Amino acid sequence: HSFKRRPDDNAETVRTRMGEYRGKTAPILPYYDAQGIVTRIDGMAAMDEVGHAIDGVLAG
DSSP states (O other): OOOOOOTTOSHHHHHHHHHHIIIIIGGGHHHHHHTTOOOOOOTTSOHHHHHHHHHHHHHO
């Protein structure tokens, strides 16, 4: 896997992204979770483990 930093990776951008997540994504998660279509991946795991987990989900 190749991970790259985005040019706009800075504290203000992260705050904005988290605000968008809390306002738009987090509120709809319970609905999709109830449908059984939410997959949770531990983003604090080792980078290769996270990558493999994402690959597995996307592969179906």
